[in-house]
Amino acid sequence: MDDLSGKLSIKEVLNTTNKRYFKLIVDALDQGNSPLLSQTSVEVTVLDTSNSAPRIKPTLTPNPSNSFASISEYADVGAAVAHIGVEDLDSGRNGDVDCFLLNADSMFQLNKYATNEYKVTVDKSLDRETKPSHDVTITCTDKGVPPLSTMYSFEVRVSDENDNAPMFRQQRYFVNFNENNEIGDQIVIVSAFDMDSGNNSKLTFYLDARSQSYAFINERTGEILANRKFDKEAPDGQGLSLTVYARDQGNPVLSGSASVLVTIQDVNDEKPVFDQAHFRFWIDENRPADETVGKLSATDKDLGSNAVTRFTMKPNGSNIPFVVIEDGSIKTNRELDREDRAQYTFEVMAIDIGNEALFSTATVTVFVSDMNDNSPVVTFPRSGNSTVYVQYLTAPQTVVCRVLAEDKDDPNTANGRMRYSLTTMNSTNFFSIDASNGNVILKAPLENTNSIGKTYILNIQVTDQGNGTHYVQSTLHVVIVSDNGTQALTEEPSKNFVIVVVVSVATVLISVAIIVTICIIRRFDRSRRGITKGHQKVMTDSMYARNNEEVDNIFPADACEVEKKKKGVHFNIEGQSGIQGHVDCQIAQNNDDHGNHSFDHLVLRGRLLYGLHY
Numbered sequence: 134m135d136d137l138s139g140k141l142s143i144k145e146v147l148n149t150t151n152k153r154y155f156k157l158i159v160d161a162l163d164q165g166n167s168p169l170l171s172q173t174s175v176e177v178t179v180l181d182t183s184n185s186a187p188r189i190k191p192t193l194t195p196n197p198s199n200s201f202a203s204i205s206e207y208a209d210v211g212a213a214v215a216h217i218g219v220e221d222l223d224s225g226r227n228g229d230v231d232c233f234l235l236n237a238d239s240m241f242q243l244n245k246y247a248t249n250e251y252k253v254t255v256d257k258s259l260d261r262e263t264k265p266s267h268d269v270t271i272t273c274t275d276k277g278v279p280p281l282s283t284m285y286s287f288e289v290r291v292s293d294e295n296d297n298a299p300m301f302r303q304q305r306y307f308v309n310f311n312e313n314n315e316i317g318d319q320i321v322i323v324s325a326f327d328m329d330s331g332n333n334s335k336l337t338f339y340l341d342a343r344s345q346s347y348a349f350i351n352e353r354t355g356e357i358l359a360n361r362k363f364d365k366e367a368p369d370g371q372g373l374s375l376t377v378y379a380r381d382q383g384n385p386v387l388s389g390s391a392s393v394l395v396t397i398q399d400v401n402d403e404k405p406v407f408d409q410a411h412f413r414f415w416i417d418e419n420r421p422a423d424e425t426v427g428k429l430s431a432t433d434k435d436l437g438s439n440a441v442t443r444f445t446m447k448p449n450g451s452n453i454p455f456v457v458i459e460d461g462s463i464k465t466n467r468e469l470d471r472e473d474r475a476q477y478t479f480e481v482m483a484i485d486i487g488n489e490a491l492f493s494t495a496t497v498t499v500f501v502s503d504m505n506d507n508s509p510v511v512t513f514p515r516s517g518n519s520t521v522y523v524q525y526l527t528a529p530q531t532v533v534c535r536v537l538a539e540d541k542d543d544p545n546t547a548n549g550r551m552r553y554s555l556t557t558m559n560s561t562n563f564f565s566i567d568a569s570n571g572n573v574i575l576k577a578p579l580e581n582t583n584s585i586g587k588t589y590i591l592n593i594q595v596t597d598q599g600n601g602t603h604y605v606q607s608t609l610h611v612v613i614v615s616d617n618g619t620q621a622l623t624e625e626p627s628k629n630f631v632i633v634v635v636v637s638v639a640t641v642l643i644s645v646a647i648i649v650t651i652c653i654i655r656r657f658d659r660s661r662r663g664i665t666k667g668h669q670k671v672m673t674d675s676m677y678a679r680n681n682e683e684v685d686n687i688f689p690a691d692a693c694e695v696e697k698k699k700k701g702v703h704f705n706i707e708g709q710s711g712i713q714g715h716v717d718c719q720i721a722q723n724n725d726d727h728g729n730h731s732f733d734h735l736v737l738r739g740r741l742l743y744g745l746h747y
Contacts, residue, residue: 134159141175154178184227184277189285190218191271201288202253202269206261206296210254214241214289217251219273227277235270241289243271261291262328295333295383301325301391311398312365320348321393323355325379333383344375347395355379357393365399366434372396401439401487405431407495412481414463417502418471426499429461431483439487447480447494455499457481463497471501472541503543505599509551511607513537514593520610525579533564533611536571538595548599556592556606564591564611571595573609584613 134141139159155177162168193202193215202214221228232251234243242256253269267289274282301323308321327334337352348360357375364370373395380388407429414427433440444461446453454467455477463481477499484492513536514520521534542548553571555564563577563584573591589611596604 141177184223184275184279184281185221186281187219187221187230187273187275187283189232189271189273189283190220191285191287192216192218193287201266201290203290203292204255204259205294206259206291207294208255208259210256210258212255213252214255214269215253215287217243217253217271217285219249219251221249221275223275223277227275229276230273231276232271232273235272235284236268238264238267240267241269259291261293261330262297264291265293265330266290293330293333295329295381295385295387297328297333298387299325299327299336299379299381299389301377301379301389304391306391306393308393308395309398310359310363310395312363312370312400313402314359314363316359316361318359320357320359320375320395323350323357323377323379323391323393325355325389325391327379327381327387329381329383333381335382336379337382339378339380341376341378344377347373348375350377363397365397365436366403370397399436399439401435401485401489401491403434403439404491404493405433405442405483405485406493407431407483410495412495412497413500414497415500415502416465416469418469418504419506420465420469422465422467424465426455426463426465429457429463429481429483429495429497431461431493431495433485435485435487437487439485441486442483443486445482445484447482449480453477453479455479463499469501471503471543472507474501475503475543476500503546503548505542505548505597505601505603507541507548507597508603509538509540509595509597509605511536511538511593511595511605514607514609519608520612521573522612522614523575523579525582525585525613525615527575527579529575529578531575533573533575534609536566536573536593536595536607536609538571538605540597542597542599546599548597550598552596552598554594554596556594557590564589566591566593573611579613585615586613588612 139161141157141159157175157177159173159175161171161173193199194213195203204212204214217232219230219232221230230249232243232245234241234253240255240257240259241253244252244254246252251271253271268286269289270284270286272282272284274280302325303323306321306323310318310320323338325336325338327336338350338355339352340348340350340357346360348357350357355377357377375393375395376390377393378388378390380386408431412427412429416424416426429444431442431444433442443459444457445459446455446457454465454469456464456466458464461483479497480494481497482492482494484490513534523533527533536553538551538553540549540551544550551571552568553566554568555566563575563579565574565576566572567574591609591611592606593609594604594606596602
């Protein structure tokens with residue numbers, strides 16, 4: 134203030150933000166002696182002629198000292214997040230402030246509850262798993278000209294609550310797992326997650342009680358391991374279903390589950406098995422080649438290609454007249470003849486086509502069924518040997534002879550069974566034939582009949598009993614004689630007698646020559662050694678004649694037996710008119726001879742064979 138003029142002036146710049154009102158006391162003094170004083174007061178109001186921006190003073194929950202606000206995701210709508218205070222030292226419109234929110238994702242709202250006092254509250258339900266934090270920006274603007282504003286931003290962090298159960302990345306796991314595994318082999322690794330955080334998201338894995346009989350699990354990694362050895366061919370070997378769980382460590386504990394579907398894969402561990410160990414088939418003879426005999430069958434418990442079975446003949450059966458087709462069919466490769474071979478036995482194999490092929494074997498027997506493809510053959514009577522002699526005193530019902538016949542067909546079937554019959558007979562009806570065995574029987578007595586010297590001609594027919602009957606015929610001549618006994622001779626008995634006599638004489642002469650030769654050898658040997666030994670000569674020649682209904686045969690008896698070491702000499706005789714014979718001579722050697730050719734005694738064994746030819 135000027136002390137002479139009293140002029141009041143501003144000493145420094147005034148600011149309404151610091152002080153708006155001043156009250157001054159002014160003294161006035163005169164300059165006389167004993168100056169007089171007068172006082173007055175001066176009030177100065179500072180007018181707001183400038184504008185300043187508002188100031189924001191936030192208070193964040195739950196900890197005002199933090200630079201961020203925190204609120205549970207379970208917070209209700211209307212829950213306070215922060216308190217906002219606003220200060221503007223301006224006056225009038227310059228100090229009139231309004232605040233509002235920016236970029237709050239519509240999750241929060243700003244509520245004014247007093248002058249320059251606001252609350253930031255939750256406007257919608259929060260979900261930390263959807264958005265764990267939110268940025269909130271508050272703008273406060275005064276009404277000055279021009280208006281001034283202030284912005285304040287802070288972060289709202291949503292705190293986690295255990296409101297999410299664990300979730301597996303797959304609700305179903307499909308696994309192929311080979312049979313014949315080892316315990317502890319890995320089946321699959323499952324994984325799960327939890328959208329919560331902290332302990333709420335820490336997971337452990339476990340299997341339900343039923344699944345634990347098949348597998349066990351690493352509770353930290355989710356690796357599922359086999360708890361048993363699986364067999365595809367077992368009743369429960371097709372597959373299994375496991376239930377796996379994941380649980381968190383929150384409060385309360387939450388869990389989730391998934392299914393593991395395990396398909397047991399087949400391994401070629403089962404060999405094909407024939408339905409029978411021994412197959413038996415029948416086929417008619419004379420069938421053309423490539424005829425189907427039968428079909429093999431086998432089963433393989435494996436699956437897929439491991440169960441596909443191929444059949445073949447074992448290599449050692451290559452000379453068998455059959456081929457085995459891959460599908461198991463057995464066929465002939467040539468025409469079969471039962472009379473050549475009635476049955477065949479061979480081995481076959483069933484082989485699968487899996488890796489490391491497995492096989493099994495079985496035996497096959499093929500029986501060749503007989504067909505009536507052979508006619509009977511009569512061996513007596515036949516050309517050159519068709520006559521029998523019957524003594525006229527022979528009693529009725531006596532078997533005169535037997536017709537001999539054979540059939541190459543199976544004798545156990547009708548094809549090989551024969552029936553005998555007479556197609557014509559003498560009017561006197563003296564003879565009959567047994568239909569089953571071919572015995573020719575005298576039916577009526579010949580005594581007191583004029584039959585001696587007569588010849589009866591019997592026409593005989595032999596017939597088989599198979600389909601497509603075959604038969605053969607032969608003629609038997611029955612001569613009635615007055616001699617004792619019934620003889621089966623040829624048409625020339627006198628000639629046969631001569632032959633017998635000649636052969637007998639020749640045999641005796643040869644035997645005598647042999648004996649003489651041996652005696653000379655022994656004498657020479659004895660004189661050389663000076664040793665005299667007894668000499669014994671034994672010779673027997675027993676002959677007998679056997680007469681039957683077929684043909685006359687004469688057989689000599691054995692001469693003698695020697696108990697010492699023997700040397701054999703064999704002679705053959707062949708004469709005219711078909712006369713044949715031979716002599717077996719055995720010479721016994723004394724063990725004391727010590728290699729010298731001397732003999733204790735001589736044994737002559739003779740046998741005469743006679744053949745009659747016409």
